[in-house]
Amino acid sequence: xxxxxxxxxxxxxxxxxxxxxxxxxxxxxxxxxxxxxxxxxxxxxxxxxxxxxxxxxxxxxxxxxxxxxxxxxxxxxxxxxxxxxxxxxxxxxxxxxxxxxxxxxxxxxxxxxxxxxxxxxxxxxxxxxxxxxxxxxxxxxxxxxxxxxxxxxxxxxxxxxxxxxxxxxxxxxxxxxxxxxxxxxxxxxxxxxxxxxxxxxxxxxxxxxxxxxxxxxxxxxxxxxxxxxxxxxxxxxxxxxxxxxxxxxxxxxxxxxxxxxxxxxxxxxxxxxxxxxxxxxxxxxxxxxxxxxxxxxxxxxxxxxxxxxxxxxxxxxxxxxxxxxxxxxxxxxxxxxxxxxxxxxxxxxxxxxxxxxxxxxxxxxxxxxxxxxxxxxxxxxxxxxxxxxxxxxxxxxxxxxxxxxxxxxxxxxxxxxxxxxxxxxxxxxxxxxxxxxxxxxxxxxxxxxxxxxxxxxxxxxxxxxx
Ligand SMILES: Nc1ncnc2c1ncn2[C@@H]1O[C@H](COP(=O)(O)OP(=O)(O)O)[C@@H](O)[C@H]1O
Ligand SMILES: O=P(O)(O)O[C@H]1O[C@H](CO)[C@@H](O[C@H]2O[C@H](CO)[C@@H](O)[C@H](O)[C@H]2O)[C@H](O)[C@H]1O
Numbered sequence: 248x249x250x251x252x253x254x255x256x257x258x259x260x261x262x263x264x265x266x267x268x269x270x271x272x273x274x275x276x277x278x279x280x281x282x283x284x285x286x287x288x289x290x291x292x293x294x295x296x297x298x299x300x301x302x303x304x305x306x307x308x309x310x311x312x313x314x315x316x317x318x319x320x321x322x323x324x325x326x327x328x329x330x331x332x333x334x335x336x337x338x339x340x341x342x343x344x345x346x347x348x349x350x351x352x353x354x355x356x357x358x359x360x361x362x363x364x365x366x367x368x369x370x371x372x373x374x375x376x377x378x379x380x381x382x383x384x385x386x387x388x389x390x391x392x393x394x395x396x397x398x399x400x401x402x403x404x405x406x407x408x409x410x411x412x413x414x415x416x417x418x419x420x421x422x423x424x425x426x427x428x429x430x431x432x433x434x435x436x437x438x439x440x441x442x443x444x445x446x447x448x449x450x451x452x453x454x455x456x457x458x459x460x461x462x463x464x465x466x467x468x469x470x471x472x473x474x475x476x477x478x479x480x481x482x483x484x485x486x487x488x489x490x491x492x493x494x495x496x497x498x499x500x501x502x503x504x505x506x507x508x509x510x511x512x513x514x515x516x517x518x519x520x521x522x523x524x525x526x527x528x529x530x531x532x533x534x535x536x537x538x539x540x541x542x543x544x545x546x547x548x549x550x551x552x553x554x555x556x557x558x559x560x561x562x563x564x565x566x567x568x569x570x571x572x573x574x575x576x577x578x579x580x581x582x583x584x585x586x587x588x589x590x591x592x593x594x595x596x597x598x599x600x601x602x603x604x605x606x607x608x609x610x611x612x613x614x615x616x617x618x619x620x621x622x623x624x625x626x627x628x629x630x631x632x633x634x635x636x637x638x639x640x641x642x643x644x645x646x647x648x649x650x651x652x653x654x655x656x657x658x659x660x661x662x663x664x665x666x667x668x669x670x671x672x673x674x675x676x677x678x679x680x681x682x683x684x685x686x687x688x689x690x691x692x693x694x695x696x697x698x699x700x701x702x703x704x705x706x707x708x709x710x711x712x713x
Contacts, residue, residue: 266359509658
């Protein structure tokens with residue numbers, strides 16, 4: 248029998264959002280997960296609001312979905328503002344913040360229903376984090392929010408929450424080293440691959456991905472928004488990026504781990520190909536694929552002038568793929584990870600590799616992220632990552648990235664029987680597409696890192712000896 252709890256709640260009035268407006272304008276752009284940096288905020292509109300703990304109590308708790316209206320470019324008037332991305336916020340309201348919550352401060356409210364209260368990022372607070380886990384445990388429906396879980400899984404009570412400290416595109420809470428709840432920040436309606444793919448892999452019995460234990464969604468105007476996923480926490484796991492840097496700093500080889508990562512990637516790809524449809528990419532689909540790569544390159548060249556000298560060489564990488572397609576070559580496409588790099592791979596203390604974060608590149612539209620793609624895209628992501636690691640440590644270790652890249656491809660071939668290097672044109676095109684993405688990503692988020700993908704761009708743009 249279902250133990251689901253349904254609770255209608257008072258809907259907080261738009262006056263709540265109006266009173267938070269000046270605070271959010273200042274606080275949001277400082278959040279790592281806020282995607283609209285650099286464009287002035289013109290205002291906010293409420294997509295949904297749910298009171299999770301009543302404001303009258305010592306601690307008020309609001310779940311908000313807020314659309315941010317931003318000017319298209321700085322310098323244009325407020326009139327040019329367009330409704331932009333929708334963000335998930337969990338806002339706590341207290342009379343005063345205890346010192347331990349100081350880093351979570353959003354600000355002091357001066358008017359409206361919360362006048363005189365201090366509002367803060369409630370994920371940092373144990374009680375609000377408990378409210379979320381309890382709702383998942385009891386499969387609660389609260390206003391538009393649906394909390395659910397795998398019926399076969401039990402969620403214990405009394406797990407002590409703590410907010411994740413990693414620099415993330417989203418936000419996570421770890422519960423007693425047993426579960427991790429990832430709350431998506433920028434949310435869109437539709438099936439989210441961060442839940443869809445791990446669920447599909449769990450059904451296939453793939454042991455390389457933590458199976459979702461619970462999930463949070465919102466039903467709004469006939470559309471469903473995935474807002475969060477709860478999964479087992481891999482206690483004591485280290486991510487591939489940390490491990491690679493550690494080995495590099497000691498001058499150690501990472502080939503054996505790279506090979507194991509190649510095998511893990513191949514296991515995930517094989518299970519995804521079994522679970523979800525695959526398609527053959529013929530000339531029309533390859534036109535779209537190459538067209539997308541070329542468009543992204545042109546946009547990147549406009550955004551990052553340092554790319555300009557390399558543009559002709561990079562274009563020719565994509566033309567080479569188009570030429571093969573014109574000669575009648577076809578490739579298989581399937582669902583893939585979509586944003587694979589060393590930071591998305593966790594090694595548990597037993598030495599097993601796990602892949603996490605199936606959201607895809609957050610900046611791309613959902614429909615595009617859910618399209619079948621050549622596995623070369625994920626493989627290229629990992630190859631780029633070995634290169635990133637090698638360039639992040641001074642002095643470098645000569646040949647370190649090449650050894651890892653070769654070992655990773657060999658590991659992949661051990662499972663699938665197909666070495667990615669036997670498709671050099673496809674692989675190079677994907678590596679180029681990824682390096683171009685990274686140039687834009689670094690220019691926007693971490694300008695000091697720009698030389699890392701630029702060095703790859705230089706290599707990839709150089710004429711090929713045939
Ligand atoms: N199942 C897990 N077990 C242990 N740590 C995890 C798990 N899932 C995620 N993490 C940690 O949380 C971080 C962020 O998770 P991720 O899914 O990559 O979120 P984001 O989309 O915000 O980047 C990871 O880098 C990892 O350190
Ligand atoms: O936040 P996500 O993990 O979804 O991914 C974004 O941020 C990554 C950086 O944190 C970025 O990855 C790039 O830097 C990594 C080292 O920090 C490196 O291992 C990757 O190969 C490189 O692409 C990723 O591209 C971006 O989508």
